[in-house]
Amino acid sequence: MKRIMIYIFVILLFLSACSGDISDEKENKELVVYTSVDQHIAEEILNDFENETGIKVLPVYDIEASKTTGLANRLISEKDNPQGDVFWSSEIIMTLKLREEGVFQPYVSEESANIPKSYKDKDGYWTGFGGRARVMIVNKNIFKDGQYPSSVYDLTNEKYKDYKKALAYPMFGTTLTHLFVMSQNWSIDEAVQYFVDAENNNTLIVDGNSVVRDLVASGEVDFGITDTDDAFAAVKDGKPVEVLYLDQDSIGTLVIPNTVGLINECTNTEEGKVFIDYILKKETEDKLIEMGFIDISLNNDETDLKFLECDFQEAYDNSEELLEEIQNALVR
Amino acid sequence: MLWLDKFRKQIIFKIVTAVVLIIILIPFFSIIDLILKEGITYNEILNIRRIRLLTKSAALSLSVVLVSLFISFNALIYITKKLRKYSFFIISAVFTLFIISPYIHALSWIRVFGIGGFGFFKTLAVLSTYYSTINILILSAGFHNIDMSYIDSARIYKRDGSVVYHIIFKMLKPYWISSSALIFILVMSDFSIPSLFQLKTYSLEIFTYYTSGTSFSEIIYISLPLILINLAALSILIKYSKKMEFKKRGMNLFSNYNLEYNTFNKVAVFISSLIIAAMFLVVFLNFLDSSNFKLLYETFNSNTEEMMYSLKAAFIPSVFSTMIVFLLEKHSNEKLTKIFIIIPILISGSLLGISLINFFSRFNIYKSLIGSGTLLYYANTFKALPFVYFVLKGTLETKDENLLKSGMIYERNWVRRLIKIEIPYYIFPIFAGFYVGFGYLTGEIASSILLIPPGEQLLSLKIYSYLHYGSSGKISALGVIIILFFSTITICLALIINRKRRYFR
Numbered sequence: 001m002k003r004i005m006i007y008i009f010v011i012l013l014f015l016s017a018c019s020g021d022i023s024d025e026k027e028n029k030e031l032v033v034y035t036s037v038d039q040h041i042a043e044e045i046l047n048d049f050e051n052e053t054g055i056k057v058l059p060v061y062d063i064e065a066s067k068t069t070g071l072a073n074r075l076i077s078e079k080d081n082p083q084g085d086v087f088w089s090s091e092i093i094m095t096l097k098l099r100e101e102g103v104f105q106p107y108v109s110e111e112s113a114n115i116p117k118s119y120k121d122k123d124g125y126w127t128g129f130g131g132r133a134r135v136m137i138v139n140k141n142i143f144k145d146g147q148y149p150s151s152v153y154d155l156t157n158e159k160y161k162d163y164k165k166a167l168a169y170p171m172f173g174t175t176l177t178h179l180f181v182m183s184q185n186w187s188i189d190e191a192v193q194y195f196v197d198a199e200n201n202n203t204l205i206v207d208g209n210s211v212v213r214d215l216v217a218s219g220e221v222d223f224g225i226t227d228t229d230d231a232f233a234a235v236k237d238g239k240p241v242e243v244l245y246l247d248q249d250s251i252g253t254l255v256i257p258n259t260v261g262l263i264n265e266c267t268n269t270e271e272g273k274v275f276i277d278y279i280l281k282k283e284t285e286d287k288l289i290e291m292g293f294i295d296i297s298l299n300n301d302e303t304d305l306k307f308l309e310c311d312f313q314e315a316y317d318n319s320e321e322l323l324e325e326i327q328n329a330l331v332r
Numbered sequence: 333m334l335w336l337d338k339f340r341k342q343i344i345f346k347i348v349t350a351v352v353l354i355i356i357l358i359p360f361f362s363i364i365d366l367i368l369k370e371g372i373t374y375n376e377i378l379n380i381r382r383i384r385l386l387t388k389s390a391a392l393s394l395s396v397v398l399v400s401l402f403i404s405f406n407a408l409i410y411i412t413k414k415l416r417k418y419s420f421f422i423i424s425a426v427f428t429l430f431i432i433s434p435y436i437h438a439l440s441w442i443r444v445f446g447i448g449g450f451g452f453f454k455t456l457a458v459l460s461t462y463y464s465t466i467n468i469l470i471l472s473a474g475f476h477n478i479d480m481s482y483i484d485s486a487r488i489y490k491r492d493g494s495v496v497y498h499i500i501f502k503m504l505k506p507y508w509i510s511s512s513a514l515i516f517i518l519v520m521s522d523f524s525i526p527s528l529f530q531l532k533t534y535s536l537e538i539f540t541y542y543t544s545g546t547s548f549s550e551i552i553y554i555s556l557p558l559i560l561i562n563l564a565a566l567s568i569l570i571k572y573s574k575k576m577e578f579k580k581r582g583m584n585l586f587s588n589y590n591l592e593y594n595t596f597n598k599v600a601v602f603i604s605s606l607i608i609a610a611m612f613l614v615v616f617l618n619f620l621d622s623s624n625f626k627l628l629y630e631t632f633n634s635n636t637e638e639m640m641y642s643l644k645a646a647f648i649p650s651v652f653s654t655m656i657v658f659l660l661e662k663h664s665n666e667k668l669t670k671i672f673i674i675i676p677i678l679i680s681g682s683l684l685g686i687s688l689i690n691f692f693s694r695f696n697i698y699k700s701l702i703g704s705g706t707l708l709y710y711a712n713t714f715k716a717l718p719f720v721y722f723v724l725k726g727t728l729e730t731k732d733e734n735l736l737k738s739g740m741i742y743e744r745n746w747v748r749r750l751i752k753i754e755i756p757y758y759i760f761p762i763f764a765g766f767y768v769g770f771g772y773l774t775g776e777i778a779s780s781i782l783l784i785p786p787g788e789q790l791l792s793l794k795i796y797s798y799l800h801y802g803s804s805g806k807i808s809a810l811g812v813i814i815i816l817f818f819s820t821i822t823i824c825l826a827l828i829i830n831r832k833r834r835y836f837r
Contacts, residue, residue: 039797058785058787060784069542070682073686074781074782077690081695081698083699171543207528211530
């Protein structure tokens, strides 16, 4: 009998270790945030939010390598039984895909009043804030005369044929967004041809923007196009690099916003709205800028930066054929 | 009441078998459901470029298999012959190197190699050194199970140097062929290291389609050639893993036997040992070099919850899968179930995660399942099953009927007999199976990212998300913590098993 009791005790102990807290009782307010923002950045913002509002945040993070796809797929699969309340993305393309899949419900925050129209959904399914610009990162040891390349066209320019260059695959992340937007100004063929020409002009097509940064910072590559958060991280680490906004004397640079949306039929709708209001505040944007994650406030009209004109929704709507073309032309 | 005992036992095993079948079949049904929902656009699967990629992937996998076999076989000879006194610690360190994932190895090697250029050779170097650890673990078991009388006979006709490669290596065939087939499958399916070194492989092509939002049915369709090649490797693995034993019953070949080397042996052993030493230096010292004590302390303090959850998420499924394989392999004759156990190795983590969400999200209980981590344990058990099975299968197939009969005299109740006789008798293979499953799961990210409960985090996911910032101090500190944490667990478990062995004999 004693042994049986011991066995039962051991089994119960094991089973209790297997189970988590599945209690439905909610003593405190809770909020489930799915975020593809880099974990160390998101953690700090979510902690501040918890401290300020008293709402406990249960985050689900993505990893850099899966380029938001992991979380987006989870959200689509969970559509009929959603577990998340809010989706906070570091980019926009997957947000547009999720909107198309019916993952979001509309919510127009009062805090979004100053955000330009092209950076928010016309029906309120998502709102953009705090942008990262596409920049040229240049190794200063190579260009000692200070004449740095700074145009998106420099990757295909014969003048720089002998320089080693790098660009992320335009199949995901912000480079995909860049491709979509480029195709608005050019034809699909021209947009695809740009990447083919760049590759033929001694440009290494690499795994992500952080790889472009690392290659330029280490001197393995002379210059390349990346995002501001990656580029400024290299500057912060004291690497010999110069960062230049793209095409400031011509078409302007693409600014890719963070996006946030309230998940359809979520459990904690009110808490979700509180979070969206919080994240869209100018103070939160400023904090993200201070942390080096973004560098452009969309809540602020006073900026000298020249933005590339674009309509994200239209670019996404016309993306199917473009994606197929680029997959055929460039997939690794 | 022997008949009652037998009847109960049969019922229980039928239930276990049914549960295992359900566990394995749910993702399959869900995948079929996904395909039917999305439909397939019949584009061409293979064109010249993809055939080239597939060939390159196969060439990489074969090269990794050969190089890691060379390194591990020769280094193991040196460890067991010359470093016998320290072999316990060295093998424990190798265990630790195995348990920390390939991309953590890659992080260290990036600082030595850089990222750009020579992608094939860099990937080959990282994967070969990493997979040498699996080979060392499997071959060291082989070293304990060689029949010495064959070696004695061989030494009459051949020189010692020839005996090592012509006789011993051939006798170890089930071990190295099994581990090579396993490594081949793992390398063919891996995209993380090739992507770090900008090497275009077939699995990376599939991953690229995945990240660009291509439908799952199309991804499965594109994956078919890879799955077929892996199936071929799997059949080899099934054939040879039957013949492996992990009983640790014999003498260790090189520590108790004075075989003389020839010059080729000496050079091979020297080079291999040097490579293993380099791996230790690069992986361990690189992290220690770039993180200071204060950062380590802070990182440790802020990651205790992640450490405990990582341990739980790998430990519990490894125990479950070891129990399932042990019970089925030892007491069930259902061949079909055993075949199903190994099939999960062909399913990618992402697909598994999506299929489980697709199936369970139809039910109201889904919130509890995902919130309690049950789906994560489920996926991990599913993924660990084939690894545990390959290790346990060979040993358990060589049933010692006399032992079981003696056991029946001593203890009639089969549950007690299981606990008192069978498990202690098979403690080494059980431990080996558990450990291989545990090691594999500590680095698993693909299904974990999809099934992790809100508010929880795993060390593997955290370090992977920090990769974005290069080899910064934080990554290094996390790397050190992972190494220290899992090596402590490894050494503790090994010591417990080693101590208990005296009583089990």
